[in-house]
Amino acid sequence: MKSSxxxxxxxxxxxxxxxxxxxxxxxxxRLEKMPLGGLLEVWLDPGEPIEQVPDSLTMAxxxxxxxxxxxxxxxxxxxxxxxxQ
Numbered sequence: 001m002k003s004s005x006x007x008x009x010x011x012x013x014x015x016x017x018x019x020x021x022x023x024x025x026x027x028x029x030r031l032e033k034m035p036l037g038g039l040l041e042v043w044l045d046p047g048e049p050i051e052q053v054p055d056s057l058t059m060a061x062x063x064x065x066x067x068x069x070x071x072x073x074x075x076x077x078x079x080x081x082x083x084x085q
Contacts, residue, residue, distance in 0.1 A: 008039070009039045009040060009041035009077060010034060010035075010038045010039050010040065011030065011034060011038070011039075011040050011041070012040070012041045012042075012043075013026065013027060013030050013040060013041070013042045013043070014043045015027065015042060015043060015044055015045075015049070016043050016044070016045050016073050017045065018045075018049070019048075019049075020048050020049055020052050020053070021052070021056070023042075023044060023049050023053055024052065024053050024056045024057070027040070027042050027053060027057065027078065028057070028060060028062075031057075031062060031078060031080045032080075034080050035080070036080055036081070036082045037079065037080060037081075037082045038079070038080045039065070039077060039078070039079050039080075040077070040078050040079075040080070041075055041076070041077055042075070042076040042077075042078060043070075043073050043074070043075055043076075044073060044074045044076055045073055045074075046072075046073070046074060049074075050067070050074040050076070053076065054067060054076060057078055061081060062078050062079065062080065062081065063078065063079040063081060064076065064077070064078050065077040065078065065079055
């Protein structure tokens with residue numbers, strides 16, 4: 001089985017219905033459990049979650065690769081950096 005980590009997430013986290021800042025905390029905890037360079041797909045609600053979580057993850061040192069509007073929710077692809085401090 002070939003690994004196509006560029007677009008295929010290594011894990012998925014459905015945080016629809018989860019309020020801020022709990023959704024950020026859960027995303028960060030899940031990313032910390034992933035291997036370096038791992039790609040996580042996170043589902044977030046519109047409004048405050050999609051406005052706050054990507055910026056918070058970027059400030060925490062994670063790489064937000066893609067945000068997709070899926071009509072009723074947003075899909076966020078976040079990569080754990082290889083050079084974690």
